[in-house]
Amino acid sequence: MPLDSLLTLDSVFYALHVLSALIWVGGMFFAWMILRPAAVSALQGPARLTLWLEVFRRFFQWVWLTIVLLPISGVAMLESRFAGFAGAPKSVQVMMGLYIAMLALFLRVQLLQLPQLRQAVSNEDWPAGASALGKIRRLVGFNLLLGLSLVAIAAARPNF
Ligand code: HEM
Structure with a gap:
């Protein structure tokens, strides 16, 4: 059978x-809802801070990949499904706006708060x-809320 x-x-x-949305939003959900309270109950301050540095170093490499893949794959679908930006439904326009907000929050953590934690x-x-770490926790918590709302809107496709 031909591939196409x-x-x-x-x-x-x-x-x-x-898959990219799953990795980014699911990773934040796991970090915030599962790993954060587990680390608080199992580890003392220094060990906990060192653990988070290692966690962010690994997770953020995947986030960078998803940040590149989401707009590339999203714009490709805009072309094939809606013949470009002009024909995109409101839910996709909201998706693009929320992507920019999520990207800004991620860059704030990566470029500002993470170097402070490392130092x-x-x-x-x-x-x-x-x-x-407290500042990172708040920013990631907010980004998680944005990501969950975005996925709910993408899946429900409301008629705004
Ligand atoms: C520049 C950024 C983005 C663009 C251009 C874009 C574009 C699109 C398009 C065109 C669709 C197909 C919609 C349809 O056929 O009704 C889609 C679906 C989807 N998008 Fe995005 N998107 C972007 C960012 C994101 C982000 C940041 C997330 C989540 C973290 C996300 C999650 C999803 C999901 C889960 C679907 C599938 C919805 C479904 O079929 O039920 N997108 N996106």
């Missing part, structure tokens, strides 16, 4: 898009580390 009768380019982009841990300045 099995899979269209649109379905490949759709799969990449949904505090290498100086063994635990109070400064705890304050940087």
Whole structure:
């Protein structure tokens, strides 16, 4: 069976898009709802801060990949499904807006708060580390809410 009768380019982009959303939003859900309370109950301050540095280093590599794949696959679907931006439904326009907001929050953590946390841990300045981690926790919590709302809107496709 020829490949193009099995899979269209649109379905490949759709799969990449949904997998990327799953990795980014699902990763934040796991970090916030499961790992955060588990780390609080199992680890003391210094060990907890070091754990989060390692977690962010690994998770953020995947987030960078999804940040690149989401707009590429999304714009490809805009072309194949709606003949470009002008024909896109409101739910997709909201999706693009929320993507920009999520990207801004992620960049704030990656470029501002994470270097502060790294610096505090290498100086063994635990109070400064705890304050940087607190800011990251709030920003990731907010980004998780945006991501969950975005996926709900994408799936429900409301007629605004
Ligand atoms: C520039 C950014 C983005 C663009 C251009 C874009 C575009 C699109 C398009 C065109 C669709 C197909 C809609 C349809 O056929 O009704 C779609 C679906 C979807 N998008 Fe996005 N998107 C973007 C960002 C995001 C982000 C950041 C997420 C989540 C983190 C996301 C999650 C989803 C999901 C879960 C679907 C599948 C909805 C379904 O079929 O039930 N998208 N997107």
